[in-house]
Amino acid sequence: MKRVIFLLVALLLLAACSEKEQVTPNERFKEFASIWSKQEFDQMFNMFSTETKEKITEEESIQRYEKIYNDLSIENVHISFDELTEEELDELKKEENPSVTLPFTVEMDSFAGPISFEYEATLVQELVNEEEDEYNWFVNWDAGFIHPELVDGGEIGIETIEPVRGEILDRNQIPLAINDTVYQIGIKPEDLVNPEQAKQQIADILNIKKEKIDDALSAGWVQDDLFVPIATILPTDEAYEQVMAIPGVQRKEMTGRIYPGEEATAHLVGYIGDITAEKLEELESDEYGPNDKIGIRGLESWYEERLKGKRGVKIFIKKEDSEDVVIAEKPVENGETIQLTIDINIQEKIYNSYKDDSGTTAAIDPKTGETLALVSAPAFDPNEVLYGTSGDAWDDPNDQDPSLNRFAATFAPGSVLKPITAAAGINIGTLDPEEGFEIEGKHWSKGKGWGDYQVTRVSLSNGPVDLKDALVRSDNIYFAMQALEMGSEAFIEEFKQFGFEEDFPYEYPIPASTISSTGEINDEVLLANSSYGQGELEMSALHLATAYTVFLNGGDMLKPTLLLSEDTGQIWKEDLLSEEEVKRMQSILRAVVTDGTAKRAEEESNVPIAGKTGTVELKLSAETGGAENSWFVAYPHESPDILMAMLVEETEDKESGLAIGKFVEVINQLYPEKNDE
Template identity: 35%
Template sequence: MERTQRHKRKGSGKKFPRAAAAGLAFAAAGIAVCAALFWIKRDSREIPEELLVRYVDLIGKQEYEKMYEMTDPENSGYKDQQAFIQRNSAIYEGIEIADIQVEILENDRKKDEGTDTVAYRMSFDTAAGNLHFENEMRFSDTEEGYKILWHDGLIFPELTSEDKVRIESDPALRGKILDRYDRMLAGPGTASSVGLVPGKLEDRETAFRQLSELLDMDKETIQNCLDAAWVKEDSFVPIKTIPKVSELDLMALEPEEQVLAEKARQDALLAVPGVMISDVEVRSYPFGAAAGHLTGYVGNVTAEDLEEHPGEGYNENSVIGRSGLEGLFEKELKGRDGCSIYIESGDGSKKSVLANLPVQNGQDIRLTIDAQLQDALYQQFREDPGCSAAMDPYSGEVLALVSTPSFDSNDFILGLSDARWNALNEDERKPLLNRFRQTWCPGSTFKPIIAAIGLKTGALDWQEDFGNVGLSWQKDASWGDYFVTTLHAYEPVTMENALIYSDNIYFAKAALKIGADALEQELDAMGFGEQMPFEIVMPPSQYSNTEQIESEIQLADSGYGQGQILVNPLHLAGLYTAFCNGGNAVKPWLVYENEAGGADADADRGNEAGAGAEIWLPQIFSAETAAQVLEGMKKVVNNPEGTGFAARREDVVLAGKTGTAEIKASVEDTNGTEIGWFAVFTAEKEAENPLLIVSMVENVKEIGGSGYVVNKDKNALETYWGSGQ
């Protein structure tokens, strides 16, 4: 008859099943012991089965001294308590034993010349998975009670005193982050590790001073590296990781200044006696700052990380995603380290494998991103506080997400100096701020949305002439000193011309005709106030700070994207896809799927939405309305009077809308800034490499308004598509 005892590592209570005749039973205080147990246990001493269970419980609690006290040292493998503790702690803690369970196998224990033997089955979790075995524990019957006759085989049956328990780890390779064409955005790379060999240092003070200047490090930090307990005179002691100088880069006809400067620095380092430079594998980000906010970066695991992620396979040598996609897809990218626990014989040979957990490398994440477009947009706007979101307007594949100015993720891998970290944080352009994950006042890029809502609700007519009222207008005297202003006078004042000339007055009147209730209802249907469905969390867009439009002036300002309208750039891009897809807004998506078309297949342009597209917001306006507004947006780019005419191309029909949003503290404020926008997209489904870009620059007041953004996007498109002439 078998009896089972289960308990957890941290001292869970003992729980034996009820025994029949001659069985075991543990009773709480005040409860009589059954007669069968009394027959076995004729005095107050613990019986061997009880001792075995208590001993196993102490293993889980790491109370090795108490374990030793249960043994009979004179007749055991270890007479010395310290040697016993060292042997047991090294093995049990080294293999990370947990969740121990023990099961008594025989009811009738064996007796032989003053000793009792109890058979049992033991199992527990380790760093290499679950391990279980059957074993026997022998006890001597002494005047003090039963004592364990301890030997190494009680740890593992095959283990002898000459053997060692070894643990081998096989670190998992972190998955790569790839663009749609398998170009690496994050993955394995090589850097240079600068280190010192203490025994070769000639003048420490001079060497430390030179290294401090060349590596931008404190001398105390260098000394602390050399003071580590493991360091010997011939040890290579890593001090800092720096960029590797590529021979190919040096062989270029005109090597970049940065490459030459780095080569000069490394030559100066090698001139210091005792300094060595060796290759080291690191996480690498080939597109650097161009994709910094998108990819994010990894960092070494801290003690806090280990506390927050128990049992997830992290150790002190692990890295963990700190931001961006590295953090978002940490679970998929990290993989699982392999581990093997085995017994090594005294001669160094592998005696037996106790447990083996195969390595599971991290999963590669392939994105819809086109790294070439990502880089093209970054290069254009790299000095401007702003952002760009690009997508295929028919399939919903997100092709670029850029925030500028940016940071180079490689700097975080190599280690930022305090000076560099402070510079990033104190830079008034806020390079650490991810702008494509914010909401912004959209200005006139919101006018096509208002036009479509007006047509859908019947409040507006495509052909209606609102009449030329000049460059300034107010509804009536109730508005006091407040007037809506615009930049161009034109006739007739129809919706199409209002889009071409970006007329604020027309769209202020349009919003008043639509009405606050209807406008709020339509914007709610377009996802305002809600989390948009996308892998990266984006803040919800809004039409009011108070969840409703409070006044006529706020309503009028909302008509041309001012007031309290705030929109996330990717949300705005998603709404613009409705003009390409018969009034259906397609869902933006980031993680690439082969069956969805993209790089491996041509999208099916015969449907209302492209291959792989998932409708996010169905029929937010009719196909007829979408077509009418699209015609106006084509003329914004292709009519010489259009505000986006500078982006016109000969090879592809583009449509779009410019926007300038005033950001000021009050109506009287004359020192406010102006946010510049340009949204541009291929207007025909048959276009090769269809594209929609929404770009924003925070302050364009003194540099040409939205026209500045138009020219930047034009240059990016030329880099991406060619000149088109």
């Protein structure tokens, strides 16, 4: 009896072990799904049924999956399925050649967005070890596992839609950078008469090398009856009519980037150009390809991400006898249109006033902080850089480097800094505007510690020198004395209150203004020179214009803005001067024009002007003088709706008051009728 019981227990244990080791369809497809989700396609093939392996090789299977998944940037693959119940599994055990159908869902991400589909997997049981009588389940695979729409044939296609680059507009919606028609000039080889002579003619007219034409015509795809592009030019280019007169030359219209402001806005707006291999690698973005354009300078570069937009992409299955079936789509996002506070009317007038001179001007609305103009002269024509046939886009007859962006640079401000020095002294109580200083002669030194160095002023005083007299006559000695009274530590601290030695709060990269090369002032001579805008102190034109808003906004300095969407009237620095002293400063800046160094503005301007002049000597050494730069920071006294900080470089051998003259030229165009006080 015991032996019978033992045998029964043994048989039951063997049966249990055998049942435990048998792989179910649920377990097998779970394994298949796991391998699939990890994109381990070589292992996936091992789970295909014999019937499937007779239709497709391992190499074909792996390559097809890898190509499709790589091309579509497939990731995050997730497969879920409806598992068989225990009852269904028990029923399968009774079948002689069992097979089972499992509905499943696939979800994955592609570069065009999510892809999902439902399909059914048929699993068949096959003998894997005859000796052990071992069976396993295998997948009857077909193209539906890639996507059900491929079951009856078809190919996966990809369509990309390039975004339209955003435009750049001025405050009145006048375009500064737009997408417009340009001409692609090309050659139809079979129509060329005397090809070598014709190619040389074309090269001469378009100002390109003949070798460039030869290279284009020798490309592998070229045929005699095809259009071969060689250059892109503007419809207004004088070369267009000439080159089109040559037999065999044709044109195609295409969309290109146009810059209506030409030289006047070149440094501000910049331009686009071909993306380099180095830049393409640096970007690590699928939004760019080797044939794309990218912002090279100015706002085109600074706002590249916003202007560029994002390309749209569509993944579809193309069928011969029916419409394409879209399986994933990412809509195109066109670039953003950017509207500036810039007024192209003012921008062009200021640029044209420079003529053959070099320099920079920042013009702002002193009540709102909006930038009305940012000018750097000389400049280049970005249209000529992109499409020009003259070959002299970067040439300048006066050797003044048109590639240099002067409004994004800093300069010694000279005497236009004196109102800021005065405000600093008044604010800390070391400068009494009504206190007079007895100053004799044109030269002054504090004493032996200065060696042979002396501060020089341009005119003698008649009696004690107070703040008004010092600003009207632009007395360097007065301000040197005031700076020494403040001391280096207080001087630096007060100038930091005006935004020196900190990042300039602006939408476009403008360098910080600096007090010295180290941010410190360690000797009295440097302190004296710094007080009237020489020494090592430097400012940008825009910061200088911004600093003068203190005198028109109750002692607060505005934050300058460039985008029309920004809030205006924001305060950058507050309480830099009292209301009473602001009114005093306004009166003094008016007197500088009526009675002082800016009389030319009073004589020539159509409207009353208030402002301050400045001349900066760029010394080559302690003993040798160098070039001179001239500044004028000014605004209409009665209706201060524009404030300009204007710099003209190398004025030492030019007419007196050149910066004033250019300012007046612009103001008189903006205010064409004479308005006397």
